[in-house]
Amino acid sequence: MTPTQPPAPALTLPDAPLDLRLVLVDMDGTLLDADGEVPEGTWGLIERLRAAGVVFAPASGRQLHTLTALFERVADGMVFVAENGCLVVRDGQVISASTLEAGFVLDVLETLDGLAAEGHDLGVVVCGKESAYVSRTDPAFWDEASRYYARLTAVEDLRSVVDGSGGPDRIVDEIVKVAVYDFVDVEDGTAPRLLHHRDPHQVVVSGHHWVDLMPPGANKGVAVRALQESLGVTPAQTAAFGDYLNDLEMLQAAELSFAMAEAHPDVVEVAAYRAPSFRDHGVLTVLEELLDRLA
Numbered sequence: 001m002t003p004t005q006p007p008a009p010a011l012t013l014p015d016a017p018l019d020l021r022l023v024l025v026d027m028d029g030t031l032l033d034a035d036g037e038v039p040e041g042t043w044g045l046i047e048r049l050r051a052a053g054v055v056f057a058p059a060s061g062r063q064l065h066t067l068t069a070l071f072e073r074v075a076d077g078m079v080f081v082a083e084n085g086c087l088v089v090r091d092g093q094v095i096s097a098s099t100l101e102a103g104f105v106l107d108v109l110e111t112l113d114g115l116a117a118e119g120h121d122l123g124v125v126v127c128g129k130e131s132a133y134v135s136r137t138d139p140a141f142w143d144e145a146s147r148y149y150a151r152l153t154a155v156e157d158l159r160s161v162v163d164g165s166g167g168p169d170r171i172v173d174e175i176v177k178v179a180v181y182d183f184v185d186v187e188d189g190t191a192p193r194l195l196h197h198r199d200p201h202q203v204v205v206s207g208h209h210w211v212d213l214m215p216p217g218a219n220k221g222v223a224v225r226a227l228q229e230s231l232g233v234t235p236a237q238t239a240a241f242g243d244y245l246n247d248l249e250m251l252q253a254a255e256l257s258f259a260m261a262e263a264h265p266d267v268v269e270v271a272a273y274r275a276p277s278f279r280d281h282g283v284l285t286v287l288e289e290l291l292d293r294l295a
Contacts, residue, residue: 013273013286017295020054021237024081024224024250025283027060027067028207029243030260034279036147038070041284046074048291055231057081059220059240059250061179061206063132064089066150083127084204084212084246085223086176096226097129098215100175100201105162108178108197108213115193122190123181125149126158128173133161144181144209178213179206186211206246221249228253239290241275241283242267258286 025031033039049056058067059081067080079090088095105126116122123141126133132149134142135158146152155161164172182190191211194203200216220242228238240247240254243263251257251270259271260278268274276282 013289013293016293018256018290018293019237019295020052020239020256020290021233022055022057022228022231022239022254023049023287024057024059024220024238024240024254026242026244026247026250027058027062027070029262029278030241030247031058031283032278033281039281039284041281043074045284045287045291049287052291052294054291055079055233057227059085059224059242059247061148061177061210061212061246063127063149063151065131066148069150079227081220081223081227081250083177084206084214084218085220085250086127086214086218087129088223088227090227090230095230096223098176098218099129100178100213100215102162102175104197104201105175105178106159108194109158109162111194111197112180115190120190120193121183123183124158125152125179125181126161126175127177127179128161128175130173132179133158133173140183141181148179176215180211180213182209182211185209204246205244207244212246219249220247221251221253224250224253239287241286242271243278256290258283 046056057079061084064080064082064087067082068075077091081088086098112124123136125145131151131153133153133155137154161173180190186209187205191205202214202218204212206212236255238254239256240250241258242251243260248270257271258273258275259268260275275286
């Protein structure tokens with residue numbers, strides 16, 4: 001089961017004047033509020049950051065189309081780190097992208113079929129550049145998947161998206177990630193059964209119920225370093241906020257790294273600082289303080 005995290009201490013922040021140029025923010029359990037919405041105060045804060053020359057970038061396991069829809073009112077010129085770092089886009093231009101080999105995806109789907117046959121209650125999302133694809137369409141899974149994938153396509157067989165076996169009207173896409181939803185507990189259930197797909201690929205727990213399989217070397221940290229190089233920004237000029245295991249490498253790429261109050265213990269150990277709960281709009285609280293401390 002997921003370890004229980006003790007209450008967070010009072011907010012801690014660096015004392016010195018800051019040279020802040022890049023802010024990376026995870027979504028679920030970090031920026032989004034208890035209703036899964038972007039807090040209203042975010043919009044004005046993004047404008048303040050822009051005026052100060054600071055780039056604000058959502059960094060999430062969510063689909064690019066989902067992120068652009070969430071930030072539609074301020075999306076012009078924005079950077080999005082999508083699919084847990086497999087795709088980084090700035091104002092419509094791809095900064096970095098990683099894809100999975102068709103053979104690997106087919107092997108993973110075979111493993112997942114075996115787990116389902118054993119009785120594991122799973123939903124699978126094959127995440128492409130153009131859309132995300134599911135073959136399970138019952139409301140319990142479809143509603144959960146559609147929270148993260150605004151462009152979601154139902155297909156009879158997920159293999160058809162990968163190998164083009166769907167007939168004359170087949171859909172073939174470049175696959176960036178396979179996401180698996182375990183209706184029980186992914187850390188104790190599905191995730192350990194997928195570890196043999198690691199090395200060189202990535203198997204990363206991204207939530208209490210989600211585990212992601214990604215290309216070799218793909219994670220939020222690699223994406224952030226590519227973004228930093230593109231922008232001419234250093235780790236010392238970077239702030240990052242996260243709460244779960246898929247945020248670890250991103251936090252390590254930023255000297256101003258913040259673990260949320262409810263963060264996984266491994267995230268707390270890596271982060272330099274703590275932030276209040278997402279329920280209390282902790283990201284906004286910290287960013288307001290950081291803006292006041294700009295050199």
